[in-house]
Each structure stands twice: as C-alpha cells, then as structure tokens.
Amino acid sequence: MSVPPKDSRFRSMIAFHTVTSVTELVAGASLLCLPSTALRALVGVLIDAPIPLTVARVAGAGLLSLGIACWLARDDVKSCSAKGLVAAMLVYDLLVPAILAYAGLGAGLKGVALWPAVVLHLAMSAWAIVCLNRR
Template sequence: MSPAPLLIVTAVVEVGAGAGFLLAPGAVFDLLLGEGHPAPDATFVGRVAGAALLALGVAGGLGRNDNSSPAQRGLLTGLLVYNGAVGALLVYAALGLNKAGVALWPAVALHAVLAAGCAAGLRSEPLSPVRESRS
C-alpha cells in the first residue's frame, strides 16, 4: 500500500496545527492544555513549533508520491519519531502535569494513529534501488 494517503493526512493536520500555533498559540494551548493565557516565552516557543509543524506538513505533502524512495522512508521514519514523541509528551502533560484541554486526548489518539500508519508504511514498502546520477 502506498503511504500517499497517510502523508496527505499528515500534511493537512500539521499545516493546520502549524497555522494555529503561529496565528493563535494561546487558543491552541487552551485546547490542548487548558492554559488560555500562556506566558510570552511559551507563546514564542509555540510559534517556533508552529513553523516546524508547517515544515513537516509541507514535507509530507511534497513527499507523498515519492514511493519507496530512501527520501520517503526517511520522511516516514522522522514522522514516526515525531508522532510517537508528541503522543508521549501529551500523555505526560495530562498524567504528570495535570494539564488537559478538550483536545488533548483526541490529539493523543491522532498522533498514535499517525505513528501506527508510519510504522505500517515502513514495514510494507520495500526500498527501491537508488539510481545513480551521472554528471
């Protein structure tokens, strides 16, 4: 199965989240952590995270049709690490820091599904041979 649908979903989700963090970080913090008025430094870090999420979304969208290439496998591996880490951090926010907004557990579930999709894509896609370019 092609990872293209997973990468399209990733692109849409991450571009949307990135735009949210860039444009209205307080609203995103409220939805995820129940913190409606984050400190200015947290707002800044949220915007930096938004820029990173935009980059992930763009990479996912552009890499969707590069089937079985080393670059696509690298993208899927990076997204697997990202989704696993973010899911774990959100669980920690809820259980360890007692922070939870209305979107926290849905976000945990979404990251778990995306991580599982990345893992499945890595297992099912054989690596195609790298073509040497001649200059």
C-alpha cells in the same frame, strides 16, 4: 514521479503523507497564528506570556515545515527520502503522545484537544509502522 494507483503499498504511503500533511499544516498554522487559543485547546490553560507564545510559534513553524515536506513527498513515495520522512514522523508520532500523556496525567493539564491529540498521534504512529513494513 507518479505512482501507479493499483499498488496498495504505495497508495497507503500516499494517504499517510496526505493526512500527515493536512494535520500538521492545520496544527502549525494554529500555533503560529493563534498560539494562545491553540495552547488553551491543547492544555486547557490560557497562556499569554511572551516566552511560551514565542516557543509555540516556533513549534508552529516546525509543524508547517513538516506539513509541507509531507505534502511534497506524496508524489514520490518510492524514494528513500519519502521513507525517511515516514520514519521521522514515526519518531514524532511516538514522542508527542508520551509528552502529552505526561502533561495530562502527571501535570494535570486538561485541554479539550489533549486526549484526542494523543489518540491521533498513536494512530498515526501505527500507520507509519505499517507503511515502513510494506516497503
């Protein structure tokens, strides 16, 4: 279902789904293919034990799935499913910065990507709220 580009309500949601898709596909692929490198960037610690690397790969698979779902929802933003996906991403984008902020402030982890990830997820949560309020 193609959306007329003149309607800013739907252009914002198309952009949200597109940006979310690309972001989660990159993060998911990184965790799936290079979990130790991705985790080091995020938390600043080299992790090479099998259990945390397996958990990181499972998280990567989940992020890839979210990225694919958002990519496919780009052209169907008028549906209830697309709105539900934005709501689900809002929950995700609120929980992730809380978890990462605790990792940085409470656990003292200091990855180069930690605080940028917190800011990115907070910005995405604000954008999701805007998208949900426009419908």
